[in-house]
Amino acid sequence: MSAITIMAVLQAKEGKEQELFDELQKVISPSRAEEGCIEYTLHQSMDDNGTFAFYETWKDEAALQAHIESTHYQTYRLAVEGLIEKREVHRLHKVAQ
Template sequence: MITINAIIQAKQGQEEALFMELKKVVEPSREETGCVEYTLHQSLDEDGTFVFYETWEDEAALKAHVESEHYKAYRQATSELTDSRTVHKLRKV
């Protein structure tokens, strides 16, 4: 299993627009083969900070996700709305 923790910070004034785009990728991602969990969180402490918590069965499932049309569309749609994006690729120990 592979867990992804992606922390995304909106550009100032783009918080709602980013949130709307992030929500669009959730359902299609959950339907992908190999997706165990795909959850979007919104920070209670920092405005405009969103976190994806994802679990994938294996590297092949994660790779297929990154190559999917809905993922590519999400990345393109959010590129001008995002101030920073930090991704942690994790395994349970």
């Protein structure tokens, strides 16, 4: 089974930018500590400080699933529920070159 890369672009609700940013940062280190995590990087848009993006790579589908079911991810999803205007998630494979 091959590695899975996630690109997730998140748009904060108006006035919730900092609150969302704080919650997003909390989930980075526990996610990176997961056994199946290859990379996990948070970004903030240069053009709109309410837009954030995660770029993550997981060893395989099982590792991604374990992440989604983890306590820290579930806590994070609850914490950001009222803070997100729009969320776009892409499940990707890297094209070898």
